Amino acid sequence: MLNTMSKHTLPDLALFGGTPLFAEKRFVGRPNLAPTDEILADMRQILDQRWLSNDGPYLKGFEAMLCQSLGVKHSIAVSNGTIGLELLIRALNLTGEVIVPSFTFIATVHALQWLGLTPVFCDILPETHTLDPQSVAALITPRTSAILGVHLWGLPCEITALEALAEQHGLKLIFDAAHALLCEYRGRKLGNFGHAEVFSFHATKFVNSLEGGAITTNDDALAERLRLMRNFGFVDYDQVEALGINAKMNEVCAAVGQSSLRHSANFIAHNRSNYRLYHKQLAQIPGLKLLPLPESSNFQYLVLALEQTEFGLSRDRLVQLLHAENLIARRYFYPGCHRAQPYAQLYPAAGAHLPVTEALAEKVLLLPTGTAVSAEMIEEIGELLGFVQSHAAAISAAI
Numbered sequence: 001m002l003n004t005m006s007k008h009t010l011p012d013l014a015l016f017g018g019t020p021l022f023a024e025k026r027f028v029g030r031p032n033l034a035p036t037d038e039i040l041a042d043m044r045q046i047l048d049q050r051w052l053s054n055d056g057p058y059l060k061g062f063e064a065m066l067c068q069s070l071g072v073k074h075s076i077a078v079s080n081g082t083i084g085l086e087l088l089i090r091a092l093n094l095t096g097e098v099i100v101p102s103f104t105f106i107a108t109v110h111a112l113q114w115l116g117l118t119p120v121f122c123d124i125l126p127e128t129h130t131l132d133p134q135s136v137a138a139l140i141t142p143r144t145s146a147i148l149g150v151h152l153w154g155l156p157c158e159i160t161a162l163e164a165l166a167e168q169h170g171l172k173l174i175f176d177a178a179h180a181l182l183c184e185y186r187g188r189k190l191g192n193f194g195h196a197e198v199f200s201f202h203a204t205k206f207v208n209s210l211e212g213g214a215i216t217t218n219d220d221a222l223a224e225r226l227r228l229m230r231n232f233g234f235v236d237y238d239q240v241e242a243l244g245i246n247a248k249m250n251e252v253c254a255a256v257g258q259s260s261l262r263h264s265a266n267f268i269a270h271n272r273s274n275y276r277l278y279h280k281q282l283a284q285i286p287g288l289k290l291l292p293l294p295e296s297s298n299f300q301y302l303v304l305a306l307e308q309t310e311f312g313l314s315r316d317r318l319v320q321l322l323h324a325e326n327l328i329a330r331r332y333f334y335p336g337c338h339r340a341q342p343y344a345q346l347y348p349a350a351g352a353h354l355p356v357t358e359a360l361a362e363k364v365l366l367l368p369t370g371t372a373v374s375a376e377m378i379e380e381i382g383e384l385l386g387f388v389q390s391h392a393a394a395i396s397a398a399i
């Protein structure tokens, strides 16, 4: 039901007792799904084949599809993106300090800390929310072993500049590409850069395998090491060649991943159309800026920056008001990893050299997009935001 123009006066807002705009909660991350029948057919096939894990046919097929889609030589599918990062960090024998953004999902930093490395928080560029190469350069010490960049929201890092720094200082360069499947840097798919890159196929990601991840690389020896480590170091039925862990992706996840990847062009088309609609809806609203994304993006994240003086309300007040309307806008990645534990306690002064991170953490919010979000919803959200902005002063006074 189209519920346009449902807010005329302040008491119509759910925060003040009105009926919520949406009858059910609308989340930022609802999964993109392939048709149910396709998935069920694969489930039947998996039961028939009686092969549930350990390099099964669906796993092999999924890895081949990933290599094909990204134009990369090797893809090693794993049980989740976090363990993919950890395998890669170990396979590269990283030591000491690793330079990493604070403005990322906590797993990027946890992977380092979990393995006893020291994350060195680095500031980001305000335009792309990715590592600022100048800040990276300033943080390199004799203890630095690597740079871990994050292609946040699918926006590529400044790869050429980071490559030059890594080369100059003899550092490893790796990327957390959890958001960036099928996104590009200078015409080439992400997944091909640095020593290796790590994707996530968690339920909320652009392509999902329920839970899952993959490491991609063009380095043959590294790929072989990663494959060994993923399966306890086994090279044969009873021969173990290296320290390993269980990071295997099972057949069910690989099958769901395949079907999701097969439908990824539809997901992108839907996301892009959502992005354009939001752009149109938000263009007239002072103080709300939609993060520009390149045409080659997967458009999985709808990222806004709220300028409080222009909008008239704080970001946090707006989020509170939207939650009351059952619109579950999110403050990703508030408050920045350096302010989460254990990092806040370990590095209490980290914020001092992260001005862009700290400013963005106060003004970024994400709205729902993806295949679960319709054009009607976006129109309703646009009208709500317009109403709130034009009544910002009265709302402030009433709270």
Ligand SMILES: *Cc1c(COP(=O)(O)O)cnc(C)c1O
Pocket: 080, 081, 082, 083, 104, 105, 107, 108, 150, 176, 178, 179, 200, 201, 202, 211, 212, 213
């Ligand atoms: C989701 C995500 C991860 C972790 O991936 P999982 O598959 O959930 O372990 C890592 N980094 C970023 C930036 C993410 O968004």
